[in-house]
Amino acid sequence: MPGSGKSDDRRLGFKVSQEVVVVAISIALFVVFSATLNNFLSQGNIIAILKNVSILGTLAVGMGFVVVGRGIDLTMVAVMVVGVAFSIWISTWSIDFTLAVICGAVLVAAIGLFTGVMVAIAEVPPIFATLAIASSVYGSGRIVFASDVLYAPPDIAWLKFVGNGSVLGIPMSVVIFGAVAALMGLFLRRTRFGRLVYATGDNPNAARTTGLPTRPIIVTQYVISALIAFTAGIIMTGLVTGIDTRLYNSSLIYDVLLVVVLGGIGLSGGQGGVRNVIAGTILVGILTNGMTILNFSYTSQNLIKSVILLSALAIDAIINPRDEQTSQSGDI
């Protein structure tokens, strides 16, 4: 959490962390929208919010995991669309769809491995490596797949369940999001590996000097985030029975980033966790839904969201200012 070191002595009083602020704003927005918008509070709309949010949230869990380790993964959307499209594409060769999905997962893990190697071992700045790899992955996908939109086989029972099923009244997509988030939360907080991710993100050089296997840790992070992106893609396929690879050109990846930064995971690494992701997801979900109901155009939604993201980044920069004495020259 930003500034947690300073506010330790105020722990007994009310502690204003970014997470708390975000939750408060979410509640306020929720109340305002409920009061002013006609359809906002309807059951269908709430379910729609939750479904939309589940994909964004799942992606954000993966992104948050990488950001905690002082990385960033801009390949997530490209990996998601290309991975799922690949599975659907090979399933047209009369391969069992489940097997095709497993093949897709293997491909996605391989891409994540490549990204991780480029970042950890070749030491290409993560933001750069992932931007270039995202472009390459999407480009390869467009060459291989004949069409932009690929539809899943219609008669896959488990895929239908992912899309339309529910457990105890909660849509399956939300359940999967919750499961991914819970697993990640436990992984980060309770396992040794999770703690090492924090250590690596907090100070990579110190971690490496201490003897931590920072390179394997970083590679693993990108593999896991790619697999999480693939999971999100499966949820999406279940919800809309297909995948539109042009999603890569949308601002989805920035929405994911927006969730992570708004939620309060500092981009300098070593801070935050799954709770921040959930807080950010709820806010962005409510905001997007409200704007959609208010009939904002897609581009103006983008404009508003990116202005909010920029403000969040600016506030992050003001709360955690870069010190001229400690900031690195090559740190872009």
Place this chain on the structure above:
Amino acid sequence: MSMAESLVRWRYRLLPDHVVGEVLTKKWIDSVIPFTALVILCAIFGSIVPGFFDVTTLTNLSGQTAELGLVVLGMTIVMVSGGIDLSVGSTFALAVLVTLYGMNVEQWSFGTGLLACLGLGVVCGAINGFLVGFLRMRAFLTTLVTLIIYRSTFDIVFPQVSTPIVTSGPDSPTYDFLGFGTVWGVPTSFAVFVVIALVIHLVLSRARYGWRLFAVGGARRSAYNAGINVRFTLFSAYVLCSVLVALSGFFFSARIGSAASDIGTGLELQVLTATVLGGISLGGGRGSVAKALMGTLFVLILSNSLLALAVPGPVNYLILGLVLLLSVLLDVRWVKNRHKILRSVYISPTFAKMPQAISTAPGAPMAVNDRLKDVGVIGLGFLDGAEDVIFDRQDRLYTGSRQGDILRFQPPHYTESEVFAHIGGSPLGMAFDRDDNLVICVAGMGLYQVSPAGAVKLLTAETNRSLTSVVDDSTMKLADDCDILPDGRIVFSEATVRFEMHDWYADALESRGNGRIIVHDPKSGSTRTLLSNLVFPNGICTAFDGQSVLFAESWACRISRYYFDGPKKGNVERVIEGLPGYPDNINRASDGTYWLALMGMRTPALDLSLEMPGFRRRMARRVSEDAWLMPNLNTGCVLRFDEKGQIRESLWDQAGEKHPMITSMREHKGILYLCGIFNNRMGTLPLKGADPNWFSSDSYWGKKP
């Protein structure tokens, strides 16, 4: 000399390996790989793409070069400052929108259109610059978000004005001339671009602003501490970048006259590929206009040729993405490992065969003895880095210290000292001129003068650059010892031009003629190299004849004489060869002979290794520095020789208790004072039979009242 030995000797004479290391230190070395890649690319596509070298193709290419080149130059400025601007594509789109709307729909004049377009660039750049420069946000993410913001703005406005843009045309001859006219056969926009590129080149390489940009990008903390306004510099870099991008959009509008809704998307990838490929580092502080142009041409030729070969768009983008990834990878590895490569190839030993050493057996003049066993001691545990010693007319003793001070000790006991002057660096050889100014060689800084009142003045730090050297060797790395000619000119030795003082043992390992003797004339202020390619020239002393100087070459273990006047003017003669140790300073003795310090003794192992350059190179690369074969500096001695080079006597400290190493000595009023740069003391030895009133300044300049 055996056949094999001659072969080795000639191989090292004809193939100067040290040039490789020196080439690697040059800035343009970063561009060699991109340049080669560009040439290969032209060769490949020139042969397979039809009409590659046609005039129309080239005209088209030059127009595109002007547009993409401006954006790349803008990105270069930002990247040199240590940042990045991903919003260039969206800024470009907005600039095109404003220009097209103004020129086509509103029928603005050329000036108004240009101003509006550049004004838009200033606004976009100021937003980026404010966020990154003043709020110190991360450049990459921030500009990624402004990319979306600017793009969304474009997407909202463009559909509303796209129809009027297409249905009307501009009314400005100047604008049309920019788009379609030619100047001396090249498109106008290209001609303008060349002028702008030249200006930016001058600013980046010659002007104060450019230097500040490089300072901020190369070492932000140091730039901040040096008082550079880091925030404003960064801010201005983003503004400049966006203005150049806007200008590029203006050129594009003039040439094409319309726009599609996806204009400028992916431009940032193209531009980044161009900059990084050209060799402009992501971390900042490295880059040039020439590199930017090379990268621009590479990207344009690649994408145009792929287009001409009818490669589908996605493949084109895939190739561009992979080229970007590969060049970033190479850049990161290169910047990280350049120093290691340089370190491993820089030291390049050469062949040197040492002559037979003069005998130190009993009975010979150089016979080992213990005459330095009972010398007196000055400044025990206090002196640190006293390389030379000298006395003024009031018998006060002057010596240097590692902290860069000139210390003055008071007679008669020389127990009390004061800091006479502070210069910095490491003060080495000293001499008094006719007017009692102290002239001092300072390692790493040059030749200095301290007046009797203690005022420090730089005499010279630069000599003429030698014509054949790869690196600029005009600045002085290791001025070592000086003396003054009868006409007042100062002659001094520079031990090596390839290493700093603390790397002296690397020069010993090379044993090449890296040093030189330089003369400075205080009257005219001119400095000139007299002799070069000397093997660690060290001590230097004006001979009693008034026509020559004697100088020592340490790693060659010899003393030579250079005639600066008289019938043999310009000649060099050997005086002593095959010394058993490494000679250091030479000073006059009272009886018309010379004192010479040997800082250390030769060892058979090192002597043998000097004939095996390959062995020494392997040692330098594979063994840590503290395990190298080094000159033995644990035993030194002082000897006295005459004008003919005959050794008269030698003084030793066999046990090494009082003076393990000796770098200089000075006779003053019947006493010999001994110095060693690594010793913690100075020694005094009363000389039997020496003139008790002899004083070195008198010997140079005559007695003064």
